[in-house]
Amino acid sequence: ASVASLFVSRIDTALDRALETIGSSEALALRGKIAIANAKSVYRRFRGIFYGEPFSSLRKKGARIQRPLWGSTGTKNPAYSDVLYVEELIGQDTINTLPPATLNAFRDHGSVRGATVEEGLAEAERDLTRLKELGLKLDQMAEKLQAEGVEAFADSFEQLLSAIDEKRKNIFAGKVNPQSLTLGEYENRVDQRQRAWQKERFASRLWQKDPTLWFREPQPEISDRLGWLVLPETMQEELSDLKAFAAEVKEEGARHAVLLGMGGSSLAPEVFQRTFGNAEGHPELIVLDSTHPGAVRAVERRLNFRQTLFLVSSKSGTTTETLSLFRYFWHKASQATGEPGKRFVAITDPGTPLEKLALERRLRRVFHAPVDVGGRYSALTAFGLLPAAMIGVDVRRILDRAWTMSEACAFCVPGSESPPLVLGAALGELALAGRDKVTFIASPSLRAFPAWIEQLIAESTGKDGKGIIPVIDEPPSLESLYGSDRFFVYLRLEGDDNARLDRFIAALAGHPRATIQLNDKAELGQEFFRWEAAIAAAGAVLGIHPFDQPDVQLA
Template sequence: MINTGCTTAELGDFEESVQETLSALQQQNIAKRFWARDASLWKNDAATQEKIKNRLGWLVLEDMPKQIEELQTFATSIVEAGFKDVFLLGMGGSSLCPEVLKQTFSSAPGYPRLTVLDTTDPKTIKDAEDACELKTTLFILASKSGSTIEMLSLYRYFSDRLQAIGRPDIGSQFIAITDSGSPLEKIAVEKKFRRFFTTPSDVGGRYSALTYFGLLPAALLGIDLRALRKSAQNMMRACSADQPLEQNPAILLGVILGKLCEAGRNKLTFMTSASLSHFGIWAEQLIAESTGKEGKGIVPIDNECLGDPVVYGEDRLFVYLRSQSDDCHQLDQVFSAFQKAGHPVVQIDLKNRSDLAGEFFRWEMATAITGVILNINPFDEPNVSESKENTMAVLTQFEKTGQLALPPAQSYEGEISISGDIGAGTQSSLSQTLDIFLKHAHENSYVALMAYFAPSKKYAVCLQTLRTKIRDKYRVATTLGYGPRFLHSTGQLHKGGKRNGLFIQLTMDEKVDFPIPEASYSFGILKRAQALGDFHSL
């Protein structure tokens, strides 16, 4: 057993390898080199090293006290201005930390309600609009590049809606978070936004939780930013170059993740106590997009219904995030059963939900260390552009023909059609077709369900039931992502990681749809084009 106080690990036969690696890294002065931003830890070629050096700004938090005072003053001004709702329009690293904060803390009394719109689904957009008063809604445009198609489409739509209801000063209802010199910064200046916040260019999106991308939404929710800062600083001190590696929470975790991934335990399965239950949607993006490349990668498994130890294969590593303020009795028993069954397990204890900021930093650093172990660059996303380029090609064709080139259906059952190179006959039923497809799975496979429709409780129950049935029958891990959100999260892993995924894309005809201003297509067409673009990539 490895025990560092707040972290315990029972790794069985893998513990020796982890300890040997920690000893070797100690000899290589990895902690000092890491904090010195030594890019040769990851890659040897000079060009890649220069790119890596420009992605390590998240290691510095000196500006955080000044930002906290600034953000709290700004949040107070928003409350005093009478805003009741805040819509955050962004994708990936710009939206997932705010979503976790919203779900974990909710809005403090007197502060506006936060809605994260990281979608092109027209029903989701319309439902959000119908649930608020536009005249008392503040819009945050969040994008490092400032050119994300989802964010820009949503901006055009809501700007048009504000104009339609006669709002006199539309720019005063928008703020932006973006890099200096981005197209979004230009829009913010030209359209006289209420405010725009410039983010460090040397911090990648998925490592930006402790920058304005995470801190501004936190301030608008009324979260105690000083408590978050204290949590982050405590974790940074614990992970400093002065700490022995086996006592360094991030390096220890990163080595465990990397060595077990090399040994085939690459399905990182999250268990979380109640108040931390949404942490996985942020960690999923960080881990999948950082490690899923060069034919390697860790597959994060979030929100999978827990089963008996016997239903899990020998590709799992379980990590249990446990808050001492939660009732954890039942989860403790499940975790103990996994441990007794011989699965490698890690338990991380938090005092309360304010420790979340420290976990953001721990997992960012741990993921970077995993990159060292796997000999990959954890700060790029080389395959994400494939689906984007395919989407633009689909939209270009649509603009020419007025039609989407859908893949031919292989079989039908009622109103359901099935497409893809599955190997089933045209007369096969839906269940037969799925069975033929899923029999391609082997013990190290995973099945990704990719749903391009508005999330709902009804659909969530159906999809979770399907995940459980697939896991228990075929003994494989399952993931669930809603499009287009997952394209900015696990999409890199799907295309750049190990070729052990089976991908099931779920789409449906739109019952609600409306045009995107300044575009020749609707939100529904854009969403279907994104699905088709990713379908072609996979």
């Protein structure tokens, strides 16, 4: 039989934004309901056609029905049940093309109540009527999503061909792993760690989000903080929205985008701005991560508020410094424009106080991040990718390169062939052996990146009297002046002026070192993922919890 495909969760994703823009209690009450209501209405129409009079004569002649296919049934909004679009759309003759994560979730805790697609039809029709009364036209939205969907499928096919071509080039070029380690006397203990991980199925268990990789007893913030593993894949679905918003801001002639945020909310955007700069016609990104009056005034003096967009970025939505900066610039924008809401965007987790504040003050947009991704692991969420898109960075290339690295350490890849796990084993084992000062050397174009790694390492490993100490921005010195506590990491970008740094690294023959080769700046996507996975693995070696931050919370 043929199928008739119907988008489901994408309907809610698109309409929820429009409902939040309206902001009334009636509008907000419809969030997360219209996609299912629409699908139930379609199913009722399907039953009326194919099991009623219009099709009866054809059925007698052997004609087969056209079955409804629910497409896009992975839950996009983390505030909703991860099996919402499965449990509520069960019915005879239906097909559900649920993604692997949703399938696993349904196997784990889903329930089958019966033919749920035929339940609550009256309520579904009332919801559709209320939507129309609010002035939102579902038909127009569906047509737009259909056009975007066809374009996305075409893009995916092009990406597939491109990925195949890139893998073919890598195979023939022999450059699968641009990471080399020279460990000297420590090589044996790192090899032993990798062999032990192979026996313990470390890679496979990592992708299964097994918390016992770090502790035998259950610990909070482990299995529910591993969402970064799938970001290179899942964030592909958000790219069209991020790029469309960036294009909208560019079209308006914005000169500056000011990011108000701290720590994990600010470091990745700063890496993108300092590494790529802003493309022609795109706004310059200014990262303000200080409440010092001098720093605030210095930023303010650069701005024309009518040509500035503020990104209020806080995962928890409660960061004191970020909210203080928001209130200050809200007041200034109110004085300058009279319509401050149009000049502000929030990036936060669903349901945070910041989101509530954004809805109350009618901010231009609210972008959500996955709740199972910690702040310092959020570079490949909207926290990093929205600012990157706004300054003209090709965020699809960034994600594609990250996906390449995630595949290089997939559950079926032996640990000894997984670049992040090899690096993680080396970082952990050398730290245990006293080489706990990881010293970063970077090509000129990559000088901003070690600051991001610094926070990732320090917050992830610095606890319980243990830790790895990142050293960045240290001027090169003579090899003989370094102590026996160093492990050097060289981030080398092909095409940069690397001659002096190459000589410096070559002179460090008495110290363990790693060289990571990047062929272009887009491979920063690989590096975000490489280091996130490597530090998670190093945490297992050290016996610490790499995803909590007790000292930060105490402060």
